[in-house]
Amino acid sequence: MEQLYSALNVQIANWSVLYTKLHRYHWFVKGPFFFALHEKFEGLYNEAAEVVDEAAERLLAIGGTPASSLKEFLSLCTLEESDGEVKAEDMVASLSADxxxxxxxxxxxxxxxxxxxxxxxxxxxxxxxxxLDTHIWMLNAYLGE
Structure with missing residues (x-):
């Protein structure tokens, strides 16, 4: 079970970092698709918050202990944070990869x-x-892929 506990904690960390990344994108998106992406990123960060809660509660239900600090999230996370100025298209490509x-x-x-x-x-x-299949499809469609 330890492997499962660890894997769920990585998810909690990843979705927590993704939540922050999505907030950043929501706040800093610019360009002709601002309104659509601003709204989309908000929906995605709300979903990320729900996933963190569901994963943590599931982990507790099966006897594990969820990661619950920024330090733990950053040590477990396998996604990259976003920093600096990022173009809207690069935001979408990054999310698709995530x-x-x-x-x-x-x-x-x-x-x-x-x-x-x-x-x-x-x-x-x-x-x-x-x-995620739906998100990947939609993000890739935005990118013209």
Whole structure:
């Protein structure tokens, strides 16, 4: 179970850092697509906050201890923070890459959970993967890919 606990803590850290990145993008986006992206980033950071809470509660329910400090998040995170000025298109490309990375990790979590006969955690991971598929598709469509 320790592997599953660790994997869920990485998710908590990643989604926490992503939450902050999305806030940054929401505040600093500029250009002709400002209104659409400003609103989209807000929806995504609200979703990220919900994912952090759900993952932490799931981890507690199965006997683990969720990471709960910025120091822990930064030490566990496998996503990159955003700093400096970033163009809107680069924001979208970064988020697409982040969501692809998260999806890969969630695939592993689903497999680990099934190995431990924890269908609820597997379902949690699979449900997130479905959301991420939609986000990746939409972000890539914005980029013309």
């Amino acid at each position: 969501y692809k990375h998260l999806k890969e990790q969630l695939t592993s979590i689903a497999q680990l959970a099934e190995e431990h006969e924890d269908q609820v955690t597997a379902d949690f991971a699979i449900g997130l993967m479905e959301k």
